[in-house]
Amino acid sequence: MSILTILEFPDKRLRTVASEVEQVDAGIKKLVDDMIETMYSAKGVGLAATQVNVHKRVIVMDVSENKDNPICLINPQIVARDGVEESEEGCLSVPGFFEKVSRAEHIKVKALDRNGDSFELEARDLLAVCIQHEMDHLEGKLFVDYLSPFKRNRIKAKLDKIHRSQGA
Secondary structure (H helix, E strand, C coil): CCCCCCCCCCCHHHHCCCECCCCCCHHHHHHHHHHHHHHHHCCCCEEEHHHHCCCECEEEECCCCCCCCCEEEEEEEEEEEEEEEEEEEEECCEEEEEEEEEEEEEEEEEEECCCCCEEEEEEEHHHHHHHHHHHHHHCCCCHHHHCCHHHHHHHHHHHHHHHHHCCC
16 A cells, blocks of 8 residues: 555645546555555545545545544445534645534435445434545535635635745
8 A cells, every 4th residue: 555645725636526436446446545544644534536636536534433444435426415514624635724614414425335336325423524525525626615715815825835835
């Protein structure tokens, strides 16, 4: 497995809409494994392929306390949602910033697993937030897009300054 480079806001590649995975083959399985290792290494709870500059509809997450229950969703689709819940979100692509975002409280998602088998998952709380957050990435959307232009521009300016100081 490999640790992948995570793109950071305002990198334009984060705005790419991901394409469907046609076939879950060895390349997709390796991508899933590398994404899980990258997510754990970065101490995140979720990661979308878009964030590692692979524009396929693949997300991984692990919201378990012991970080021993990774979940992979390939070609995820939300088939039901209800309720509204506001919670504080952060993002590996927007490091160091946390803001409140409103999302559906309960969702039902249909996807393929790491083996290409179809399954459905009902989610609430952090898992529901994480799935919606990562699915946004597949559409080229970031959690900062839910914020006011003032807040989003302030975060962008701070990250631009950090990136310049790092020579990125």
